[in-house]
Amino acid sequence: xxxxxxxxxxxxxxxxxxxxxxxxxxxxxxxxxxxxxxxxxxxxxxxxxxxxxxxxxxxxxxxxxxxxxxxxxxxxxxxxxxxxxxxxxxxxxxxxxxxxxxxxxxxxxxxxxxxxxxxxxxxxxxxxxxxxxxxxxxxxxxxxxxxxxxxxxxxxxxxxxxxxxxxxxxxxxxxxxxxxxxxxxxxxxxxxxxxxxxxxxxxxxxxxxxxxxxxxxxxxxxxxxxxxxxxxxxxxxxxxxxxxxxxxxxxxxxxxxxxxxxxxxxxxxxxxxxxxxxxxxxxxxxxxxxxxxxxxxxxxxxxxxxxxxxxxxxxxxxxxxxxxxxxxxxxxxxxxxxxxxxxxxxxxxxxxxxxxxxxxxxxxxxxxxxxxxxxxxx
Numbered sequence: 001x002x003x004x005x006x007x008x009x010x011x012x013x014x015x016x017x018x019x020x021x022x023x024x025x026x027x028x029x030x031x032x033x034x035x036x037x038x039x040x041x042x043x044x045x046x047x048x049x050x051x052x053x054x055x056x057x058x059x060x061x062x063x064x065x066x067x068x069x070x071x072x073x074x075x076x077x078x079x080x081x082x083x084x085x086x087x088x089x090x091x092x093x094x095x096x097x098x099x100x101x102x103x104x105x106x107x108x109x110x111x112x113x114x115x116x117x118x119x120x121x122x123x124x125x126x127x128x129x130x131x132x133x134x135x136x137x138x139x140x141x142x143x144x145x146x147x148x149x150x151x152x153x154x155x156x157x158x159x160x161x162x163x164x165x166x167x168x169x170x171x172x173x174x175x176x177x178x179x180x181x182x183x184x185x186x187x188x189x190x191x192x193x194x195x196x197x198x199x200x201x202x203x204x205x206x207x208x209x210x211x212x213x214x215x216x217x218x219x220x221x222x223x224x225x226x227x228x229x230x231x232x233x234x235x236x237x238x239x240x241x242x243x244x245x246x247x248x249x250x251x252x253x254x255x256x257x258x259x260x261x262x263x264x265x266x267x268x269x270x271x272x273x274x275x276x277x278x279x280x281x282x283x284x285x286x287x288x289x290x291x292x293x294x295x296x297x298x299x300x301x302x303x304x305x306x307x308x309x310x311x312x313x314x315x316x317x318x319x320x321x322x323x324x325x326x327x328x329x330x331x332x333x334x335x336x337x338x339x340x341x342x343x344x345x346x347x348x349x350x351x352x353x354x355x356x357x358x359x360x361x362x363x364x365x366x367x368x369x370x371x372x373x374x375x376x377x378x
Contacts, residue, residue, distance in 0.1 A: 035204035035274065043119055044165040044236060044270075045328040045355030047277050050114045051077075054099050061086060061104040062096075068117050069100050072352055073361040076122075077107065077115040083123045084109050119357040122173040126151055126188075129173055132180050139189050139221045142213050143198040148189035148221075151180060157256060157378055158185045158227035160218045164236025164262070164356045165205060165274075165328075168194065171235060174359055178367045182374070185227065189218045191241075207267045208240030215241040216248055219255065229256035231377055235356040236329065239263035246316055256377045257317040259370065262326055262356045265333035273328045315344035319373040321358040321366060322347065328355035346373070 042048070051069055055062040061077070061084070063069045070089060077084040084107020093101040109115065122129035126149055139146040149169060159179055161172035169188050179186050190197040191214035193205060200210070215232065222230050232242035232255060239260035246255045264270045268289065275285055318341075322334040338347035348369045353361035 035206070035271070041166055041168050042116075043167045043171065043356055044274060044277070045326070045357075046116070046118055046166075048116070050116060053109045053111055053113050053115060054096075055111050056104065056109050059104055060090060060093070060101055061109055062099050062101050063115075065098050065100045068354070069102075071117075071354065071357075071361065073357070074105070074121065074363060075357070075360055076118040076120045077109065078118050078120070078123075079113060079115045082109065083107055084115070085121050086117075119354070119360045120167065120171045120174070121360075122170055124170070125149060126173065126176060129170070130177060132176060137187075137221075139187075139214075139217050141192070141198065141217045143192060143200075146189050146191055146198075146214055146217065147194075147196045148187055148218065151176065151186040151188075153180065153183045153185040155183050155185060155378055156226070156228040157231060158187060158222045158229075159231050159233055160215070160222060160242075161186060161188045162191070162215055162218075162232065162234035162238030162241050163188075164234070164238045165207070165264070167235065167356070171356070172233075174363075175233070175367075175370075178370070182371070182378075184231075184374075184378075185222075187218055187222055189214065189221075191215070205237070207264055207270060208237040208244075209267075211237065212241040212244035216245040219245045223254055227254070229254055229377070231255075231257045231259065231374065233259040233261070234263070235261040237264050240265070255316065257319070257373070259319045259321070259373065260334070261321045261358050262329050263320065263322070263334060264329045265337070266330050269330050270328055277328075315341050317373070317377065318345040319370065320345060320347045321350060321369075323350035323353045323358060323361070325352055326355045 049066065049068060051064045051066065053061060053063060072088060074085065074087050077086050085105040087103035087105045090101045090103060126132040126134040132151055134149045134151045137148050137150045139148050161175070163169055163171045169190055172188050176186060191211050192198050192200050219230050219232070232245065234240070234242035240263055242258050242260065246258055271289065272285065275288055280288055320334045320338055322331050324331045334347055338345045350358040350361050359366045
């Protein structure tokens with residue numbers, strides 16, 4: 001009897017160990033699904049919603065009506081073989097109860113085809129997309145060279161533009177005409193996990209927790225090649241990355257300001273949103289959070305920062321663009337930071353804008369606020 005009891009206990013232990021291993025494996029898979037790079041790249045928050053092109057006409061396109069396709073502003077419409085730019089909704093044209101009519105600013109779309117809405121307006125590089133001269137450069141990173149675009153300008157304050165989660169260097173091209181017109185040199189780097197850049201060993205995105213080292217490398221590059229001061233402009237996790245070089249010696253003394261668009265300041269909330277968007281089953285979410293913390297070394301504790309970086313006790317100028325419709329990075333964390341330091345951290349609230357699409361919702365208002373912020377930093 002004792003032998004049977006011992007055998008039963010051993011079997012139970014083995015089964016428990018097997019279940020534990022399976023749970024860990026499932027959690028690691030779920031965390032990888034939430035944090036892994038999407039192919040093709042797809043900005044966080046924009047999911048996989050496909051819109052049908054119902055009709056086209058001179059300067060207009062009729063799309064499936066959804067909450068997203070009715071958003072105000074200007075967006076890209078992308079498909080595997082084409083890309084177009086859709087402008088604002090045409091309010092006085094009725095396309096039917098299930099469709100919406102928008103202006104078509106560029107591109108060629110075929111009725112019956114399907115497209116995805118994206119905050120990225122342009123494809124290609126600064127020259128092919130916008131006819132703006134640039135140079136391909138290589139930024140020395142901790143894990144290897146980082147490809148970057150450098151657009152020259154006469155000012156000694158450079159702007160380092162950092163794209164966000166699921167996006168590419170093409171996303172900051174939305175703002176490049178504005179920055180170029182105001183004579184800023186602009187550096188747009190790729191970072192670990194991007195095409196042409198070193199791959200992270202675990203092949204997942206760490207929501208800025210490790211990627212910030214590449215942002216710091218970009219700042220060091222700018223200072224080495226002529227910048228007297230640097231403004232970091234980041235979207236999503238690019239904004240999170242921008243916060244760290246501003247407090248790291250020695251480059252932080254030369255960081256003149258930060259522009260944070262939809263910053264990820266509550267990583268656990270962002271992780272949950274990504275997991276849901278990328279199809280991770282709800283029951284696996286607690287195990288996925290554990291795997292993200294343990295297996296991937298990601299700190300997913302929600303710890304909103306109410307204190308902007310500063311120099312010698314004085315807070316660094318910070319401009320935040322964020323809105324209550326962001327389902328990826330909670331707006332409340334930006335409000336808390338701005339409320340803690342209203343004299344140094346203005347918050348430009350953008351209604352009806354999705355994650356990292358604050359510029360898209362109202363480009364003119366965004367650029368005017370940005371101009372006012374950058375003028376004393378030039």
